[in-house]
Amino acid sequence: MTFAELEENEQDLLKLTRWLRKIQYRDFFPSHASTLAQEHLAQCRQALATFTAAVYEQEGLPQPSTEEAAQIRRGEVEEGKEPETW
Numbered sequence: 218m219t220f221a222e223l224e225e226n227e228q229d230l231l232k233l234t235r236w237l238r239k240i241q242y243r244d245f246f247p248s249h250a251s252t253l254a255q256e257h258l259a260q261c262r263q264a265l266a267t268f269t270a271a272v273y274e275q276e277g278l279p280q281p282s283t284e285e286a287a288q289i290r291r292g293e294v295e296e297g298k299e300p301e302t303w
Contacts, residue, residue, distance in 0.1 A: 223272045230265055233258060 237254055244251060273280050 218268070218272045218275055220272060220276070223269060226265055226268060230258075230261055233261065 237258055240254075241247070241251060270280055
């Protein structure tokens, strides 16, 4: 577990979040699959938060702030822009 892996996973999650938003924007007839996709993405965000905590712990660093972790889980961290304290 490294920060490079963490960064790669964060970028992948951002891509998935953007793709889902684009699909939902164009989806005029949402179905159960849309809700299921949102639930799976939420599970991915939680898994990333768990992985983030493990990487920080392994490196002996303080955990990211609650707000930063929440931003990651919600997919609000912009690509190429790191949270302020990272």
